[in-house]
Amino acid sequence: MSPKTNILLIGATGHIGGSVLLRFLERSDAASLSITTITRSSEKAGKLRTLGVNVVVGSYSDFPLLEKLASEADVIIDIGDSDDLPAARATLRGTEKRFKATGVAPILIHTSGTGVLSDNAAGMYAYETIYDDANPEQIETLAPTQFHRNIDLELINADKQGYVKTYLVIPSMIYGIASGRLVELGIQNRQSFQIPLLICMSLDRGQGGMVGEGKNLWPNVHIDDVADLYVVLYDAIISNPATGHGREGIYFAENGEISLYDVGVAISKVLVELGRGKSAEPTPFTEEEVDKYFAGIPYFGSNSRCVATRSRSIGWQPTRTTADLFASIKPETEDLLKQSIDDWIQQARQRLVTALDLNVVAALVEPVSAP
Template sequence: MSQVKTNFFLTGATGYIGGTVLTRFLAHPRANSFQFTVLVRDPKKAEVFKELGVTAVVGSHSDAELVERLASQADVVISIADCDDVGAAKATLQGLRKRGASGTVPIFIHTSGAGVIFDDAKGIHSDAMIYDDSDADQIETIAPTQMHRDVDLLITAADTEGYIKSYIIVPTSVWGLATGRLVDSGVQNPHSMLIPILVKAALDRGQAGMVGEGKNIWHNVEIHELADLYITVYDKIVADPDTGHGRNGFYFGESGKHLLYAVSKEIGTALVALKKSDSAEPTMFTQADLNKYFRGSSFLGSNSRCRATRARAIGWKPTKSTSDMLASIRPEMEVLIKKNTGSAT
């Protein structure tokens, strides 16, 4: 008798977070009972996924009809692509509504972003609201105009309607080089966004930089431990269908916190060690720098403060610290330099 499989539709499979999450699921103890479908643009990458036993559909997230169809066939959707893509979110929800009409309420695990709790500190202070993922009333005070919030609200509204169960994972500053089968096969991006963007700016300007005085605080999480949070959430849902969802279904991914200054200073120290700069001390980004490297935005000067109380309560156990994050900067910088120049020195 053939085994009944759980059908997953995962978006963002070639990305830093999405590829790492998929790799973790493919190594899950019950992986033989999972069937994953991913949506990719590159036919060559699609072939690699197929070799790994993953159904790969070539297409775009902007193809609403395709996204809706794939979601309608899924028991579980895990979205880890563009968390601001309202069109893709609506198409996914429409597909899940159709799936739910068959009598089983599907699961939607969505990836939001740390921008949902950004302020506008511009690097001047760290005094900011600390959001707790176990406090649904506090989460609901986040303004609907906040970054990423429009998509989050669409998804929790669908949960309130009852045709899905939604779980929103909010990664903080994700760090570390991703590893695993998808990285080895060349289909997955192994780099985060935040530290590399600061590294690339520092290499170009010859000195580490920061927004304002670098006094703002972000929380952080190591990439593989973040992927473990997705596994923990899914396993908890299976073990206990009453696991917090909807307004009670926000899960922050955080295991440490840092000042922007500390990250920039570590970048500066690495620059000096690699003979790319004469000074380890970061300097303030000018408006011209912000325009050149960050599209004019001072978002790196914001505070993004939270507690992963609910995430830990369901069994997530991250162990990596801010010290580990800081220690990862020089090795990743060396990889980035080698990719760009063919040499780490």
């Protein structure tokens, strides 16, 4: 009997992570995989074990634990915190130990985000540059101070040293409510970040909004299509070890592009339909609202444009389009109305603040003229 492939999946209870885990559990070769994950919740740990997952109750900030688990894995799929540099370094130390023990470079699939492409447009223009994941020279022009970029560079450098093969999955604006067994069992977070936050802010102010004029553009992708990319990438790596990694291992997830003004219009119309909005026309967030919702950081006024050439070249075929994003806003809003909007805003605001490096914050706060 062939030994099982040891997979460490970091972030299995999250919006993306749970969707990816479900796909691995439902694979026809699932019996050949030994999947391990970490959770702080003993209750969720028990539920995960009923699905055949090996669970360690602990924290991602327990770096010795993270290093140990990484040193025991053939494949690491990191869908945890895209901005936790100490955790990323602990994981890399584990992969280096694995390489020294086996002589085989383990696989590390890490989750970043197209926030790495963001600028300081403050909603006043759309920039013309479209980043292509099949063009490493273009991506290397990004400043090391860009959102997520410090960890991306750390992983690419580790790949260059040869003790690990790194692959960066870089999702764009994710939308859609997750579904499936993990959601039904209360294990997985059902919702993404950007669209729900914009809805919550709009509910709070009674009208859809945008930063500046909302002319900035972002790509988008449905949660199911994002999760599929991880599986397609995993299969490509296993079947062909020459699959691009390191500086050649950037994999964007996008299937359409939208202005933040159009997002604001869609949210405004839904709020009016549900009796929670003043007008079907969005209005700019005031300075006070930017402070309240974004801690003074006009992140939602930035541009982030890309094309997933490399992702599609390995067989990824996203099926949901921007029309599906529009269709998702009403059910997302109805779901959020059952929750505490104030709590959601505060948690999301804190997440944004802690994620953004101070250099990135400084660059986003002062808008510049269109290039």
